[in-house]
Amino acid sequence: MAIVETRSAPLAGDRRDKARFLRLVLMALLALTMLLGLGWGAAGDTDVIGALMAKAGIGEASLRDMTIVWDIRMPRVLTGALVGAALAVAGAVMQGLFRNPLADPGLVGVSAGAGFGAVAAIVLGGLLPIALQNLVGAYLVPIAAFLGGWISTLLLYKIATRGGRTSVATMLLAGIALGALTGALTGFIVYKATDDQLRDLTFWGMGSVAGATWAKLLTAGPIIALALLAAPFLARALDALALGEAVASHMGIDTQRMKRIAILSVAGSVGASVAITGGIGFIGIVVPHLLRLLQGPEHRNLLPNAALLGAITLLIADMISRVAVAPAELPIGIVTACLGGPFFLWILLKNRALLES
Amino acid sequence: MITATDTTVRFGARTILDRVSFAAAPGEVTAIVGPNGSGKTTLLRAITGEQAFEGEVALDGVPLSHLSPLDLAQRRAVLPQSGNVAFPFTVLELVRLGLTAGLATGRTEGLEHLPRTALARVGLEGFEGRMVQELSGGERQRAQLARVLVQIWEPVLDGHPRWLILDEPVSALDIGHQLAVMELARDYAKRGGGVIAVMHDLNLTAMFADRVTLLGSGRVQAEGTPQEVFTDHRLSACYGCALRTNTPPPTGGPWILPQASQLSL
Numbered sequence: 001m002a003i004v005e006t007r008s009a010p011l012a013g014d015r016r017d018k019a020r021f022l023r024l025v026l027m028a029l030l031a032l033t034m035l036l037g038l039g040w041g042a043a044g045d046t047d048v049i050g051a052l053m054a055k056a057g058i059g060e061a062s063l064r065d066m067t068i069v070w071d072i073r074m075p076r077v078l079t080g081a082l083v084g085a086a087l088a089v090a091g092a093v094m095q096g097l098f099r100n101p102l103a104d105p106g107l108v109g110v111s112a113g114a115g116f117g118a119v120a121a122i123v124l125g126g127l128l129p130i131a132l133q134n135l136v137g138a139y140l141v142p143i144a145a146f147l148g149g150w151i152s153t154l155l156l157y158k159i160a161t162r163g164g165r166t167s168v169a170t171m172l173l174a175g176i177a178l179g180a181l182t183g184a185l186t187g188f189i190v191y192k193a194t195d196d197q198l199r200d201l202t203f204w205g206m207g208s209v210a211g212a213t214w215a216k217l218l219t220a221g222p223i224i225a226l227a228l229l230a231a232p233f234l235a236r237a238l239d240a241l242a243l244g245e246a247v248a249s250h251m252g253i254d255t256q257r258m259k260r261i262a263i264l265s266v267a268g269s270v271g272a273s274v275a276i277t278g279g280i281g282f283i284g285i286v287v288p289h290l291l292r293l294l295q296g297p298e299h300r301n302l303l304p305n306a307a308l309l310g311a312i313t314l315l316i317a318d319m320i321s322r323v324a325v326a327p328a329e330l331p332i333g334i335v336t337a338c339l340g341g342p343f344f345l346w347i348l349l350k351n352r353a354l355l356e357s
Numbered sequence: 358m359i360t361a362t363d364t365t366v367r368f369g370a371r372t373i374l375d376r377v378s379f380a381a382a383p384g385e386v387t388a389i390v391g392p393n394g395s396g397k398t399t400l401l402r403a404i405t406g407e408q409a410f411e412g413e414v415a416l417d418g419v420p421l422s423h424l425s426p427l428d429l430a431q432r433r434a435v436l437p438q439s440g441n442v443a444f445p446f447t448v449l450e451l452v453r454l455g456l457t458a459g460l461a462t463g464r465t466e467g468l469e470h471l472p473r474t475a476l477a478r479v480g481l482e483g484f485e486g487r488m489v490q491e492l493s494g495g496e497r498q499r500a501q502l503a504r505v506l507v508q509i510w511e512p513v514l515d516g517h518p519r520w521l522i523l524d525e526p527v528s529a530l531d532i533g534h535q536l537a538v539m540e541l542a543r544d545y546a547k548r549g550g551g552v553i554a555v556m557h558d559l560n561l562t563a564m565f566a567d568r569v570t571l572l573g574s575g576r577v578q579a580e581g582t583p584q585e586v587f588t589d590h591r592l593s594a595c596y597g598c599a600l601r602t603n604t605p606p607p608t609g610g611p612w613i614l615p616q617a618s619q620l621s622l
Contacts, residue, residue: 013449013485099443239454242443246407250437251458251508252430297444 088310091284282340
């Protein structure tokens with residue numbers, strides 16, 4: 001019993017102050033990493049502050065500095081921050097929905113589904129009626145990725161949930177099966193692709209924030225922003241869902257409606273992220289888990305702090321990917337997997353110890 | 358009033374509840390008893406809307422299907438049988454979830470003290486910072502009860518009685534806490550609220566319930582006060598074992614003594 005007591009929160013169970021304090025720290029850290037990201041690059045000495053100020057009409061900066069900061073690094077940093085936030089929040093929402101800390105869009109095939117959507121759009125997009133192509137334009141790939149992610153999440157939820165209970169084993173195994181299936185479909189489409197399309201696919205599939213442009217950011221950004229804005233409205237429902245679907249319903253939650261919104265939000269975040277950066281794993285599992293340890297599982301604080309820490313983590317991973325094999329760049333998915341893989345194993349081993357004791 | 362009229366529940370070809378009618382009035386503790394598999398929990402789930410059924414369940418005459426989850430959550434709270442929690446909530450965080458349950462907004466000004474008060478009410482003072490996942494079964498059940506109490510703290514709101522619906526509330530508790538929780542339920546009814554409880558312990562039921570519905574094989578076997586329902590013959594037949602009722606001095610209610618088979622009548 002003594003051990004149990006020292007493990008428990010000392011503040012008589014209320015960790016909201018801790019979460020609020022953590023949010024301030026994370027906001028400061030995010031500002032810092034964004035500035036670092038803007039200042040760090042192959043172009044050497046750059047007056048970042050000067051270029052930022054010049055845009056706001058204060059002082060002047062050289063054309064070279066303005067171009068480097070505003071046209072090359074800014075879209076990259078913003079994309080990194082937005083995608084990191086989206087992946088972390090999608091992870092937290094999905095874990096809340098499945099009532100399991102191991103649900104991660106990358107692990108259970110949602111990213112693969114989104115990837116299939118993106119590849120299908122790149123290869124088969126030309127077959128759509130011209131009018132439709134003109135209508136959706138550059139949004140075709142993100143929208144297709146969103147649809148792919150949405151259908152995968154929906155299928156996964158239907159398969160893994162019976163009578164209001166989600167089975168972890170079924171979820172992970174169904175995720176593997178769905179991932180393999182969409183992977184095969186993706187492979188089939190790639191096999192059918194023309195040489196030009198293969199070039200597009202290769203660039204897309206390199207999966208990094210290095211290729212970020214304002215144009216890509218503007219296509220995927222609004223979808224991610226919508227998904228992130230929907231997340232706080234799910235906070236109370238996700239808390240209640242932690243007690244089980246029936247209990248959540250007794251607590252006044254319209255569980256069917258909240259599940260639909262949660263699945264759409266996950267699909268939006270993951271689909272749009274995959275469309276611009278390819279599959280980046282483990283952010284969605286590491287960030288929410290760390291935050292639950294630090295500040296508790298209440299979603300009203302977990303979701304915003306996950307967005308901040310997710311953004312910071314991806315920006316740091318991006319910086320590592322730039323220096324690890326300089327002057328070349330490591331795909332960022334490799335970096336996040338190197339950090340996240342051991343962390344995932346650690347969670348597993350820790351939970352195993354809890355189960356065996 | 359909470360009423361169920363001709364309620365039937367089928368799982369595939371099996372009929373779990375067969376045209377069961379049930380009524381509970383505010384100001385009373387209404388117990389549902391019966392042997393394992395008699396349909397007690399299924400009836401409770403039909404009453405809470407958790408289980409699909411044929412027939413009608415109504416709250417003050419309004420069918421359940423006409424009430425939104427939010428309406429229902431303002432009028433009644435349900436204590437589940439198992440109190441598993443998916444993430445590492447502290448006891449205080451768990452109980453605090455009851456504060457916003459049933460509210461359209463998350464605003465809880467002026468109610469922040471309620472979770473601690475409710476924890477004291479179930480004998481869990483000082484447990485605020487403990488992790489729910491590390492509690493014993495009985496402690497967890499009481500922590501969940503505190504959450505449920507916070508959801509419908511005032512037994513009467515705007516002239517409407519509110520309901521405490523309990524699925525085997527004392528199954529994991531020691532004898533002292535069994536009495537404390539049943540007294541808490543009595544008190545809630547005394548102050549104008551309604552209590553419906555699925556019970557296993559017939560003696561506790563006789564001691565604390567105003568009305569009893571005895572289920573057997575998915576049908577109502579008897580309904581009335583404990584004195585009316587608990588007879589040697591009926592209980593023995595329903596539970597399939599020899600039971601003898603007696604009357605203890607202080608309350609005048611029946612108490613039930615199981616008879617080992619070699620001693621049976």
